[in-house]
Amino acid sequence: MDLKNKTVLITGSASGLGKGMAIGFANLGAKVVVTDIKKESIDLVVNEIISSGGQAIGIEADVSIEADAVRLMEETVKQTGSLDVAILNAGILRDGLLVKVDKETGLVKGKMSIEQWQAVINVNLTGVFLTGREAAVQMINNKKQGVIIPISSVAMYGNPGQSNYSAAKAGVAAMTKLWAHELKKSKIRVAGIAPGFIATEMVLKDMNQEALDKWKSLIPIGRLGEVDEIFHTAKFIAENELIDGVIIEASGGIKI
Numbered sequence: 001m002d003l004k005n006k007t008v009l010i011t012g013s014a015s016g017l018g019k020g021m022a023i024g025f026a027n028l029g030a031k032v033v034v035t036d037i038k039k040e041s042i043d044l045v046v047n048e049i050i051s052s053g054g055q056a057i058g059i060e061a062d063v064s065i066e067a068d069a070v071r072l073m074e075e076t077v078k079q080t081g082s083l084d085v086a087i088l089n090a091g092i093l094r095d096g097l098l099v100k101v102d103k104e105t106g107l108v109k110g111k112m113s114i115e116q117w118q119a120v121i122n123v124n125l126t127g128v129f130l131t132g133r134e135a136a137v138q139m140i141n142n143k144k145q146g147v148i149i150p151i152s153s154v155a156m157y158g159n160p161g162q163s164n165y166s167a168a169k170a171g172v173a174a175m176t177k178l179w180a181h182e183l184k185k186s187k188i189r190v191a192g193i194a195p196g197f198i199a200t201e202m203v204l205k206d207m208n209q210e211a212l213d214k215w216k217s218l219i220p221i222g223r224l225g226e227v228d229e230i231f232h233t234a235k236f237i238a239e240n241e242l243i244d245g246v247i248i249e250a251s252g253g254i255k256i
């Protein structure tokens with residue numbers, strides 16, 4: 001797909017990987033839809049793109065709310081005339097062990113709360129389901145041979161301390177493959193990205209430092225990934241019609 005003047009929507013694009021991808025696709029001449037729950041940050045990204053000569057609009061939406069997901073995709077088509085690429089990137093972390101055992105007593109002193117579990121499932125799994133479904137609705141009804149790019153994670157293999165996150169990301173990987181089958185007849189491609197550890201706020205600030213140091217030492221290339229490397233992977237999927245029904249691991253070779 002030639003991305004010039006195509007509509008590329010990226011959920012969770014007010015910061016981190018989403019922001020990097022929004023700027024990257026805008027630099028290729030795409031009309032970018034910046035969508036997130038953070039209104040002020042959406043405006044900053046949109047202004048940054050427009051002031052450097054790119055095309056962008058902002059739409060505030062919470063991916064975990066069905067009505068927001070429906071409105072987001074309808075508004076996108078109304079305002080830009082199309083929906084060609086949807087990158088399902090919004091995500092959160094609420095790390096914790098399934099059960100935390102006290103070293104001295106050998107007894108359980110904490111556990112992952114239902115709130116921790118549900119918050120991550122709502123955004124990272126239900127949010128991808130809702131936005132993926134509504135992106136497909138708009139692509140099909142507007143007769144677009146679009147591309148859907150869900151963002152999973154290498155944590156899909158099961159990362160200790162992340163029952164909620166790993167379960168959601170494994171679900172995203174499963175949906176990516178089955179959507180590619182289901183949507184084939186509508187000529188919509190679906191291919192995902194499973195990043196490893198990328199230098200974004202989510203990793204640098206939100207992740208437990210001890211866990212981050214441990215994982216960093218296990219990355220064969222010896223460094224965190226860069227946001228631009230994930231944009232490059234998304235661009236490759238969007239442009240290359242041979243890529244369908246797969247999840248590309250962009251991780252520097254880390255094995256979980």
Ligand SMILES: NC(=O)c1ccc[n+]([C@@H]2O[C@H](COP(=O)([O-])OP(=O)(O)OC[C@H]3O[C@@H](n4cnc5c(N)ncnc54)[C@H](O)[C@@H]3O)[C@@H](O)[C@H]2O)c1
Binds near residue numbers: 199
């Ligand atoms: N950074 C990494 O190392 C890494 C690794 C693997 C996968 N990922 C995945 O990449 C994606 C982006 O991560 P990031 O590191 O850029 O994180 P980030 O925290 O910088 O960005 C996530 C964005 O999602 C938005 N968001 C949160 N809840 C939302 C909701 N309900 N509706 C809409 N937007 C919402 C946030 O406001 C934020 O702007 C996530 O899905 C994450 O799981 C990141």
